[in-house]
Amino acid sequence: MSELTVTAPRRLLAGGLLWASLVQIFIVNNAVVMPRASRQSLTDEIISALGVTRCARVEGIRFCSPWHEAANTAWVVGGLCLALGAVLNTVLLPAGRRRAVTTGAFVLSGLGLVSAGLNPYNLRLALHLLSAGTCFIAGAVGVLLLGSGFRHMGRSAWGVTGMVCGVVSLVGTAVTAVHPAPSFQGLFERASAWPSVLWIIGTGVVLARAAWRTSRHLDDRPGARRARRKEA
Numbered sequence: 476m477s478e479l480t481v482t483a484p485r486r487l488l489a490g491g492l493l494w495a496s497l498v499q500i501f502i503v504n505n506a507v508v509m510p511r512a513s514r515q516s517l518t519d520e521i522i523s524a525l526g527v528t529r530c531a532r533v534e535g536i537r538f539c540s541p542w543h544e545a546a547n548t549a550w551v552v553g554g555l556c557l558a559l560g561a562v563l564n565t566v567l568l569p570a571g572r573r574r575a576v577t578t579g580a581f582v583l584s585g586l587g588l589v590s591a592g593l594n595p596y597n598l599r600l601a602l603h604l605l606s607a608g609t610c611f612i613a614g615a616v617g618v619l620l621l622g623s624g625f626r627h628m629g630r631s632a633w634g635v636t637g638m639v640c641g642v643v644s645l646v647g648t649a650v651t652a653v654h655p656a657p658s659f660q661g662l663f664e665r666a667s668a669w670p671s672v673l674w675i676i677g678t679g680v681v682l683a684r685a686a687w688r689t690s691r692h693l694d695d696r697p698g699a700r701r702a703r704r705k706e707a
Contacts, residue, residue, distance in 0.1 A: 483566045488686035490563030493556040494679025497672060503549035513539035518662040523596040523603060526550065531597055543595065550592030554610070557675065558585030561617070564682060568624050577624065580617035581675075584610050608648070611667045615644035618671045621678070633681065640670035 508525045520538075525546040530539035540546065561581030568574040587610030594602045622637020647666030654660070 484686040484690040486563050486566060486686075487682050488690060490560045491679045491681070491683030491686060493560030493563065494675050495683055496556050497553050497676050497679070500549045500553045500672070503545050508540060508542045508546045511540075511542045513537070516661065517665065520661045521596075521664050522661070522668060523591070523607060523664075526592065526595045527597040528595050529597065538597065547592040547595060551589050554585040554588030554590075554592065556585070557588060557614075558582045560679065561585065567621070567628075567682075573620065573624065577617055577620040580613045580620065584612075584614035584617060587611075587613060608652075611644060611648045611671075614671045614675070615641045615648065615667075617641075618644065618674050622674070630681075633678075637674050637678070640674040644668070644671040 504522070504525055509520075512520070512525060513530070524538040525540050526543050527538045527540050528543050531537070558581065561578050565574055565578045568577060587606045587608075590606035591603055591610060594606060596603045618637050619641030622634045622639075622641060625631070625634030625637060628634070644667050647663055647668075647670075651660070651663045651667050
């Protein structure tokens with residue numbers, strides 16, 4: 476990773492910070508919206524229920540989320556940060572098909588999250604489910620591929636962690652798709668989303684820290700100091 480951060484430290488710093496900012500989704504959903512929703516169980520309340528725009532029954536289940544605007548906004552903002560961060564972080568991988576597929580998977584996942592936030596569960600059910608499914612699957616594929624790439628960057632442990640998170644998310648998505656017992660629907664849906672998102676957030680922190688250190692090191696070189704004195 477050191478060679479990459481030398482060539483594009485500011486780009487990776489921005490991309491890393493964008494990915495790290497996805498932590499706001501957890502804060503908004505679990506600390507702001509869920510305590511104010513009519514149902515508060517992480518195991519039986521699906522994530523999408525936090526964004527329903529009015530108290531109503533959806534597929535036989537009653538949902539009520541008075542702070543739905545916060546949840547939907549968090550998803551839209553998070554999706555944009557995920558997609559833009561992926562474009563900035565594309566230099567992590569060598570140019571070629573793997574880079575294009577990995578970046579495309581993250582961008583598609585981000586756009587799916589944006590669409591899920593713009594199309595609430597109770598208003599446009601089919602489009603919301605398609606968007607959420609795209610977000611989960613594409614994000615897991617991106618994590619799996621980038622994790623594999625990290626194994627060749629001298630960060631084998633983090634790479635393996637990413638690959639495991641990607642596989643867990645894919646399995647969780649498959650289980651969610653077959654509609655398990657309603658009392659565990661929320662649990663399996665979170666198993667689909669959380670491992671990949673948490674790894675992306677962690678990767679953002681790793682990239683931002685490495686890029687920041689590299690940028691400071693480059694700025695402290697004699698040539699850089701002379702250039703700053705001439706500009707002054």
